[in-house]
Amino acid sequence: MAYEEPITDYDKIVENCTCAFCGSNCDDLDILVKENSVVGVRHACRLGASKIMEDEDQRLKVPMMRDENGELVEVEWDTALDAAAELIANSIRPLFYGWSETNIETMKPGLELTELVGAVIDNQATICHGPTVQAVQNVGYPLMTLGEVKNRADMVVYTGSNPMNAHPRHLSRYTTYPKGWFRKRGRYDRTLVTWDPKYSDTAKLSDIWIPFEENGDYEFVNAIRAVLKGKKLTKDVIAGIPIEDIYELTEKMKNTQFGALFFGLGLTHTLSKQRNIDIAIQLIQDLNKYSKWVLLPMRGHFNVNGFNIFMSYEMGFPYGVDFCRGYPRYMIGETTTIDLLNRKEADVFLVIAADPGAHFPSGANMHLVDIPVIQIDIHWGPTTELADIVLPGTFVGVETEGTSYRMDSVPLHMKKAIDPPETCREDEWIVTELLNRVKKIKEASK
Amino acid sequence: MTYIEKPSISNVIKFDEHNVAQVDKLTVMLNTGTDIYQGACKKRGSTLKDEYRKVAGVAYMDPKDMAKLGVGNWDSVLVKSDWGAVVVYAAHSRDAPHEGMIFIPKGPWANVIVSNETYCCSDPTYKGIEATVEKSDKEVLLMADLMREVYKKYTKKAEGVN
Ligand code: SF4
Numbered sequence: 001m002a003y004e005e006p007i008t009d010y011d012k013i014v015e016n017c018t019c020a021f022c023g024s025n026c027d028d029l030d031i032l033v034k035e036n037s038v039v040g041v042r043h044a045c046r047l048g049a050s051k052i053m054e055d056e057d058q059r060l061k062v063p064m065m066r067d068e069n070g071e072l073v074e075v076e077w078d079t080a081l082d083a084a085a086e087l088i089a090n091s092i093r094p095l096f097y098g099w100s101e102t103n104i105e106t107m108k109p110g111l112e113l114t115e116l117v118g119a120v121i122d123n124q125a126t127i128c129h130g131p132t133v134q135a136v137q138n139v140g141y142p143l144m145t146l147g148e149v150k151n152r153a154d155m156v157v158y159t160g161s162n163p164m165n166a167h168p169r170h171l172s173r174y175t176t177y178p179k180g181w182f183r184k185r186g187r188y189d190r191t192l193v194t195w196d197p198k199y200s201d202t203a204k205l206s207d208i209w210i211p212f213e214e215n216g217d218y219e220f221v222n223a224i225r226a227v228l229k230g231k232k233l234t235k236d237v238i239a240g241i242p243i244e245d246i247y248e249l250t251e252k253m254k255n256t257q258f259g260a261l262f263f264g265l266g267l268t269h270t271l272s273k274q275r276n277i278d279i280a281i282q283l284i285q286d287l288n289k290y291s292k293w294v295l296l297p298m299r300g301h302f303n304v305n306g307f308n309i310f311m312s313y314e315m316g317f318p319y320g321v322d323f324c325r326g327y328p329r330y331m332i333g334e335t336t337t338i339d340l341l342n343r344k345e346a347d348v349f350l351v352i353a354a355d356p357g358a359h360f361p362s363g364a365n366m367h368l369v370d371i372p373v374i375q376i377d378i379h380w381g382p383t384t385e386l387a388d389i390v391l392p393g394t395f396v397g398v399e400t401e402g403t404s405y406r407m408d409s410v411p412l413h414m415k416k417a418i419d420p421p422e423t424c425r426e427d428e429w430i431v432t433e434l435l436n437r438v439k440k441i442k443e444a445s446k
Numbered sequence: 447m448t449y450i451e452k453p454s455i456s457n458v459i460k461f462d463e464h465n466v467a468q469v470d471k472l473t474v475m476l477n478t479g480t481d482i483y484q485g486a487c488k489k490r491g492s493t494l495k496d497e498y499r500k501v502a503g504v505a506y507m508d509p510k511d512m513a514k515l516g517v518g519n520w521d522s523v524l525v526k527s528d529w530g531a532v533v534v535y536a537a538h539s540r541d542a543p544h545e546g547m548i549f550i551p552k553g554p555w556a557n558v559i560v561s562n563e564t565y566c567c568s569d570p571t572y573k574g575i576e577a578t579v580e581k582s583d584k585e586v587l588l589m590a591d592l593m594r595e596v597y598k599k600y601t602k603k604a605e606g607v608n
Pocket of ligand 1: 020044046047049169170
């Protein structure tokens with residue numbers, strides 16, 4: 001990367017903004033503003049910076065609808081909102097998906113709208129850490145905050161996750177590099193371990209790399225548990241790892257003072273799904289007989305955890321909540337987005353602050369071809385190619401303030417640095433407008 | 447531009463394995479997931495541009511596997527699975543060696559060939575999918591063209607076909 005001159009040409013610095021990208025929610029960013037546009041950002045990683053220094057060319061600036069040729073054309077806000085409200089009010093099985101890249105404030109009217117029309121509300125957890133949430137319901141959740149890890153942890157394990165690519169400041173801000181109360185020398189006082197079939201960018205920085213076989217995670221973790229329980233391993237090699245190494249690693253894990261295990265989608269996306277997490281949580285329970293161990297899922301979007309917390313608090317269920325019978329129901333594999341699309345059940349799809357076009361398998365997306373899609377987002381993305389009505393939102397964390405939850409469930413306030421483009425509206429306003437318009441239609445038809 | 451500039455991948459194909467048999471088709475394990483370049487480009491919003499195709503429409507392969515197929519960096523390859531087929535670029539993986547495994551960052555290209563089967567667990571199977579890789583002379587499609595070709599949501603109307 002070429003050297004770049006520091007940016008000196010700016011009007012003001014907005015300090016301590018919260019990054020609106022990954023679940024690390026770094027809340028120490030300084031945004032440099034000139035004439036109501038962002039000219040630079042300090043402290044963010046490559047990912048955070050790329051999002052804050054967004055691509056203006058692809059910004060959605062006006063509401064749009066398809067014309068008779070199937071082209072998206074600009075329309076008035078009223079026209080687009082009325083059309084969307086009409087679709088939602090007259091649907092039988094509406095599905096409201098997304099919410100992880102907007103603030104908690106938007107979810108409130110969103111939930112009210114869901115209840116009013118008997119829709120299904122779901123978020124990105126359904127395609128990422130859904131199995132984690134299920135496992136937590138099965139076997140519990142030995143949780144901590146990232147601050148504890150920073151001050152105490154002397155062993156940090158990453159598995160099925162590559163934070164150097166997905167949460168780049170996770171190691172440097174919270175877990176491995178910072179100096180902590182009991183870890184005065186920072187990195188030197190900690191052992192970093194990566195379990196990953198790939199020699200990932202995180203593995204390259206680690207002290208110990210355990211390359212178990214593809215899909216070998218379940219077997220490997222079970223082997224450690226067996227050793228912890230005093231059993232003898234009978235095979236020479238388990239999941240591609242020689243048993244001497246397993247004994248040695250188990251010994252190290254037993255003898256730490258404070259260990260933290262972080263796991264990512266590598267565990268939830270393979271065939272054993274939530275069973276992988278069950279076993280990881282049980283491993284932590286077993287380790288706690290010897291030492292203090294905790295674990296945390298590496299949540300992807302900055303507010304994906306927020307949605308799960310919000311829904312659990314309001315309705316008792318974390319995601320995939322179905323109101324079609326007038327009361328909340330939650331049934332994994334039935335009321336979850338991919339399954340609803342696979343079974344071709346949904347008849348209107350509202351997507352807010354998410355990009356199924358880029359992240360759903362096309363087998364599931366195929367159903368979006370047959371039903372109307374309403375999109376609330378800030379950039380023209382793959383989903384826009386499938387959308388019938390496009391409503392341009394504002395950028396939470398840069399143009400709109402709000403609340404979000406970090407991966408360890410700590411709520412953080414997100415600041416606003418600049419004013420949004422005049423023609424865009426805040427997500428909260430859009431969803432509230434939809435709610436009011438749907439209410440009117442429902443009342444008129446009574 | 448700094449944020450999405452990719453590190454240069456060396457263009458040397460090592461044919462050091464003389465007894466490596468040249469093959470037309472390679473059976474591999476397909477993994478998908480996030481990658482920092484894909485993440486940065488996607489969230490920045492530059493999905494309609496060539497950059498996105500370069501960071502998400504690419505299969506990172508072990509150099510030995512590429513030698514077996516006789517493809518170089520940024521040559522097109524056709525990746526097929528039980529769920530579909532898509533043309534992507536081939537490129538040397540930074541994480542090699544991992545013979546028999548390819549990595550395609552998540553995005554519209556990977557979506558075509560991953561499984562939408564959730565086994566009643568809400569989560570589709572994005573990793574550990576059997577696939578084949580072969581040489582192709584087709585160009586990798588830009589995001590919008592790919593979406594049109596795969597889903598044909600509005601092309602039907604435009605062409606007057608039902
Ligand atoms: S680590 Fe995550 S939250 Fe922190 S700056 Fe990078 S993208 Fe933003």
